[in-house]
Amino acid sequence: MQFKIRAATKGDCKEVSRMIMELAVYEKMPDQVKISHEELERDGFCQNPFFECLVAEVPEEHKSKEGLTIVGYALYFYTYSTWKGRTQYLEDLYVMPEFRGNGIGKGLLSKVAEVGKTKECVRLQLSVLNWNKPSLDFYAAKGAQDLTASEGWHFIRFDGQNLENLANEAPKDE
């Protein structure tokens, strides 16, 4: 199937927001989505954007049964290793179920890596749930290492009240 991958524009945020929700439904956690296309527009299209996004688009003749032509997205941002320098982090990679098996996911992933290369990024990282065998296999087949399995890295998170407490305990300037 023919498809095109391009940088998302502000005007694509509604479609990206629609797919973020589809992905959350697939992950059985749709009630976790607290942001809308307005936040995406604000945070991705400002000076010093918090993220960048690519979308996959199919021609009109291949549109979905609902009439959609934007059928996948990859949302990523720049991170930093104090050992290696510039790196990238892929937050979401999604292709609508009826468009899978056409190389669109692989195309999005490769395009993110290509963008990273132009910025001299030396790593592309992401996180996968341990029960998500299809995704683990997808990335492993493309050469990625599972650092939690091989080196024992654990993800730690502060949020909600414990994050609020931390922020409130910051030393004050004299």
Next chain:
Amino acid sequence: MQFKIRAATKGDCKEVSRMIMELAVYEKMPDQVKISHEELERDGFCQNPFFECLVAEVPEEHKSKEGLTIVGYALYFYTYSTWKGRTQYLEDLYVMPEFRGNGIGKGLLSKVAEVGKTKECVRLQLSVLNWNKPSLDFYAAKGAQDLTASEGWHFIRFDGQNLENLANEAPKDE
């Protein structure tokens, strides 16, 4: 012990670079450090910086036996959740061994959270090796969750030749 936490300046990059190496020695991987203070200056003090950094400074009378007054740092950057919005990631938190036990690590951590709060960040995340019990305990005591243990998140990485391959396989524009 009296100490001050402030945003790192370009002029602090040599000291931050020195502490990055000390941390790598502690982690028994000093040969992994490929970047120097020049890269830190370039990547942290440009338009759209790749990271931000705080340093902890002690007054002259408390300087280290080598005469150092910059005794700790926290290096972090902004990330993004497509469910929750703006988030922060703490890449490194380090205090020189002889200055530990004075609340400097906690001070740096809280200050990062405070900076995040001013930018409306709703999460602060980081990674810890599973054998690093003191660090796991430190964060847990402050309320952080271990998402690898509780939800099964695994870290996945592309780098070196497999990243190069990915980038080279990106779909070309027609």
